[in-house]
Amino acid sequence: MxxxxxxxxxxxxxxxxxxxxxxxxxxxxxxxxxxxxxxxxxxxxxxxxxxxxxxxxxxxxxxxxxxxxxxxxxxxxxxxxxxxxxxxxxxxxxxxxxxxxxxxxxxxxxxxxxxxxxxxxxxxxxxxxxxxxxxxxxxxxxxxxxxxxxxxxxxxxxxxxxxxxxxxxxxLRRDAVGHIANRLSSALWREAVNIVADGIADVAEVDAALVHGPGLRWSVVGAHMAYHLGGGPGGMAHYLSHLGPSQERRWSTLGKPVLTPEVCDLLIAGVEAEAAGRSVAELEAERDAGLIATIKARDIS
Known part of the structure; x- marks a missing residue:
């Protein structure tokens, strides 16, 4: 072709x-x-x-x-x-x-x-x-x-x-701004920004929590399946009936941050601290090496 x-x-x-x-x-x-x-x-x-x-x-x-x-x-x-x-x-x-x-x-x-x-x-x-x-x-x-x-x-x-x-x-079954994955990514990053802006944790801690928690699990199962498994033997039905209200309480506390100059400064400084002097090219190389290792481990190439 x-x-x-x-x-x-x-x-x-x-x-x-x-x-x-x-x-x-x-x-x-x-x-x-x-x-x-x-x-x-x-x-x-x-x-x-x-x-x-x-x-x-x-x-x-x-x-x-x-x-x-x-x-x-x-x-x-x-x-x-x-x-x-x-x-x-x-x-x-x-x-x-x-x-x-x-x-x-x-x-x-x-x-x-x-x-x-x-x-x-x-x-x-x-x-x-x-x-x-x-x-x-x-x-x-x-x-x-x-x-x-x-x-x-x-x-x-x-x-x-x-x-x-x-x-x-x-x-996609219909047109949607950001398609599927970027809508999910944007929703998660919005709360990641909110956590930093609200003083709950800094940039590096937020990234570490994601990489070693949900991110690792999501690389194996998706968001819906993760909660299905979180319901134990009763699956999604049990989760929704018993833990759905607690999920709604968490949703109600999620923030809607605004990228003010002050918030932008926090994010920029936080990422620079997390990068610890590594250039974008060096960070890309580390990312790609990690992706390659993950793809090999999952055999999804």
């Missing part, structure tokens, strides 16, 4: 590595020639990580093709993966260009993290072939892809494509 990657930032480069390792030719485009020309060097690390995980084993590598215009990248492709900034007019303008250039049966997929299909598809000539396909950063390591589209056949084709890349796809 041939895939177009539009936007060669963090997400686009990660997608590119994943596509190439699985044998797909990838035509990349970015409005910045520097970003476009730097893809070959920037994919080296994620591709090495994918090899370490054994992804794409037995497949020959795809070809990387740099394109000066999005129309050029979209020609002859099976799927377009768009990774432009979260700006509706900008994305719509880009879709207008690739909608005319891509084969009529090609899927156009957006990596948007918060925008919705119904806003993005406005003005498309072939909206039935458009889907939102939101990955979790970094896409080459994190298996999740959240998909929404209005045409069931297109959604099924998109699911088959991402599943062939070793991804775990989930379908």
């Amino acid at each position: 041939k895939v177009a990657v539009l936007g060669c930032g963090l997400i686009g480069v990660s997608w590119t590595a994943l596509f190439l390792v699985h044998g797909h030719d990838v035509a990349v485009w970015d409005p910045s020639p520097t970003a476009r020309d730097g893809v070959a060097d920037r994919i080296a690390l994620p591709m090495a990580q994918l090899v370490e995980l054994g992804l794409g084993k037995g497949r020959s590598r795809g070809r990387l093709i740099s394109c000066a215009e999005p129309e050029e990248a979209a020609q002859g492709v099976d799927l377009v993966q768009e990774n432009a900034p979260e700006n509706v007019p900008l994305k719509r303008a880009l879709y207008t260009r690739v909608d005319a250039a891509a084969p009529v049966d090609a899927i156009i997929a957006s990596s948007t993290s918060s925008l919705v299909w119904s806003d993005l598809a406005v003005g498309m000539t072939h909206p039935q072939r458009f889907v939102t396909a939101h990955p979790f950063n970094p896409p080459h390591l994190m298996p999740l892809v959240e998909i929404f589209g209005r045409d069931p056949a297109t959604v099924s084709r998109a699911e088959a494509f991402y599943q062939d890349l070793g991804r775990r796809t989930v379908r």
